[in-house]
Amino acid sequence: MVVSNSLWFQKYIDEVFTEGHQNGIYTSDGRSRKNPNINYGTGGLMHGKKYVLTTSWNAPKTAFTLENEFFDQRSVDNGVMFGFHKMNAFTGMQLLATHHFHDMEKNADVPLELDHYSEFLNHLKDKL
Template identity: 65%
Template sequence: MKNIFVINGGQVFGHSGGLFNKTLSEFTLDFFKKELDFNLRYTDINRPYDPKQEVENYKWADVVIYHTPIWWFQVPHEFKKYIDVVFTEGHQTGIYKNDGRSSVDPAINYGTGGMLHGKQYMLTTSWNAPKEAFTMPGEFFNETSVDDGPLFGFHRMNAFTGMMPLESIHFHDVEKNADIQVDLKRYQAHLSKVFVGEEVGS
């Protein structure tokens, strides 16, 4: 039985109501509730949280699922604050012990001091940018993927803790051309493939 920790990083701010990522988070919870081999915990960064308990959630989890919009090519500031606060609380208490280096040879082994080895994480992101902005020659992201480009640092952050990535899924053009039913169908297929080992509709 796997333990799944779902984090909704969809901050409510300005013109953003956080609805898309709230919907994804709730869909995730419903998906796993229908399966018998999963335990669930959930945090919404818009609600008060106890950093110590959040560290315990990371330690408890076999898989962490992050849901976040991308604002100005980064995660929202309250989600970044959550990471800063919780990971600092987790220093030597379950998330990381140090940066991995030793005084004997401080030039090597940086990033190997994580304490979450054996755990995995999955990332979902939502964008105003269309997917073609990442894939077409001459477009904005120079044919660099979400994971290797704007979210490279986020993935290295999780590597620092010792966690390994599961396949990400990204939702594009959600401000001007969102189709939530199509997106949820694609997301359900992704969850089934990653966690149940089957293709929906096969």
């Protein structure tokens, strides 16, 4: 399942970034031929735009936070989704907020999670 989702995600990124080159997403990777060692990731055209990321996991939150657990004490945002955030930064977008649902298969309290998500969305309205 993860491999399948990863392949679709990669296909989406490839198609969006190919179409978006010189077409509203980015002009270049930001570097110049004069000094190609600096300014990578600064050619985005989406400055001033913000994005929100929501994910759901079977893994409990502790799988990300506890020592010797599967995700090596790396949060969703600084671990698994780090590349996604950098891709958006490449375009010039800024992260507004993230919300991650954990332990959704074995230990979910769906009404509570939906309440938390509703609070999250209401809080976002104040930031827009």
